[in-house]
Every structure is written in structure tokens, then in C-alpha cells.
Amino acid sequence: MHWSDEPLHEEFDDGDVAVVEGFRYERCDACGETLVRGADLDELQRRTVVAARTDLERLSSEEIREARFTLGLTQSELESQLGVSAGTVGRWERGEVLQGATADRLMRLIRHHPELLPELGFVARERRGPYRTRPSE
Numbered sequence: 001m002h003w004s005d006e007p008l009h010e011e012f013d014d015g016d017v018a019v020v021e022g023f024r025y026e027r028c029d030a031c032g033e034t035l036v037r038g039a040d041l042d043e044l045q046r047r048t049v050v051a052a053r054t055d056l057e058r059l060s061s062e063e064i065r066e067a068r069f070t071l072g073l074t075q076s077e078l079e080s081q082l083g084v085s086a087g088t089v090g091r092w093e094r095g096e097v098l099q100g101a102t103a104d105r106l107m108r109l110i111r112h113h114p115e116l117l118p119e120l121g122f123v124a125r126e127r128r129g130p131y132r133t134r135p136s137e
Ligand SMILES: [Zn+2]
Pocket: 028, 029, 030, 031, 032, 033
């Protein structure tokens, strides 16, 4: 085995590939197999999400959170708008999981067109519009 920091090509379930640079891992001299130690897996996953968002032009964690705040939605409300399972938006915002292309495009659309939320089935809560403006900082 030897240490390497050659770029890693990480493939997602849907076939998208992200190139992770500068990550140190071990590689077998005989077969070329890569070995990432358990303690380093979370770091690799986090870097893979960052690389994928750049390579595939997806919203960053900050952009997702910003869009959600602008729309005045909780994480679970955004999950129900997008039709994704509970806990998913939190994982996107913490950079643990890459949002799919469809959810990414839908978020880009509704952050600039909050008037579309009712089309997605969002019901305004009492004394509050379907979205609210964020207080100025
Ligand atoms: Zn080997």
C-alpha cells in the first residue's frame, strides 16, 4: 500500500461523477484498489458533495438555506414542497448529501418565484402569507 492524493472520481447512484482533489487515501500497489479508512469516510463524503456541487452546478449548502429562509419555510415544509423524505433538507444544508438535479432545479425556481408555492400545494398558515420576507439585518 502507498499513500496517494491523486484525484478520486466519486460516482453517485444516478451516474453523476464528481472529482475530489487533494484527499489523501491509500492505494494498493498490486491492484490499484483504493482504501479509505473508516474515520476518513465522513470527510470524503463531505468533500465529494462540495466537489459535486461545483462540477454539476448545484446549489451550495448556504444557497439552499438562504433560499429556504427567503421562502420562510422550515426544513420539513421544504421537504414536503419538494416531495423528499424527512430529514433530507437538513442533510443537504449540512453538506452530507448531494441534492438531486430535479430538486435543485425546483429550488432554483421557487426561490425566485415564491408565488409558485401554492401550485406545489403549499397552504398558507394563519396570518402569514405562503412566504415571508426575511427581516433586514
Ligand atoms: Zn490489491
